Amino acid sequence: MGRIPCCEKESVKKGQWTPEEDHKLSSYIAQHGTRNWRLIPKNAGLQRCGKSCRLRWTNYLRPDLKHGQFSDAEEQIIVRLHSVLGNRWSVIAAQLPGRTDNDVKNHWNTKLKKKLSGMGIDPVTHKPYSHLMAEIATTLAPPQVANLAEATLGCLKDEMLHLLTKKHIDIQFQSPVVHHAQPMINNNGTTSPSYHITSKHEVNDDNTIEKIKIGLSRAIIQDQDHASTPSNKLWDMSHGATSGHFPGFHYALPSFGHEGDGSPWSQSMCTGSTCTAGDQQGQFHPKMVDENGDESEGEKDARNVSSMFSQDCDLWDLPSNDLMNPLV
DNA sequence: AACGCGTACAACCGCCAAACG
């Protein structure tokens, strides 16, 4: 038969560890090591589950652990690795001596995610939101794109009003570089200077993104309704139309010479330095690392993100050396 | 001073693959 249970669940204590418990566990492990977690609480005189002891040791008590703030360099490594590996916290933590997967995960969820969002970067895909909007827009009919654009602009307006009325705000003109927002292409194809907006608190886009999602759902629903009528051929852009006029949404842009993407949203929004020609086609590249270790699309994305960070912000200025993890 | 809210982080939960008997 199998093994005996790791602990009697009834007599097991839960919740915060006391300094006394920490001391008991630490001194027991110092003497006997961590060979059998089932026996450790029993032998150390602890009313804890072996699993709880293991977590306490690996996440907090281990002498080689680093406590305290993450450095800029550590944050950069996390962001870069996350862009390639996703939520593989243990692999990411393995590249950061003294940090546990729990540390990295917590730091990501509480700080880095918001930091990226505040910079206009989607923390899941590590692409600029404008880029994602462009990708979404390529799948929609222009009337629905207009709807989506309206929803997005409404969100931005709300955000600005919120900032102007609730928080100290410092707006200054800058040369057109990527920071919190990408330079916008005007109707005549020229770029507008971006605004460098700083406030006491970073702009948190969580709510904004939710609003955009709602707008998008609306657009998709309308798109489905629209698709049920024969007239939906009107928005088929495959015949090369690159200008037009829809209620509430004007655009007139030169052709970029890409097949299958006549989306005005794509062309107007995805023009920052992070968008390559391929990007402008709104392609999505789920494959991150190939078996030969050749540079994958994911790595290119990671490099794009990294290079974008380095343009205007020392914090994210990570050297473009190879990733430490041999898997990558 | 009291309260509410947001943040940071410790701890727990559930799942899965590997190991064990």
Add this chain to the structure above:
DNA sequence: CCGTTTGGCGGTTGTACGCGT
């Protein structure tokens, strides 16, 4: 080979703390 436990992992929850009103 099979049933069970262990260890590891990622997601989620709980809670202490700080700050603003």
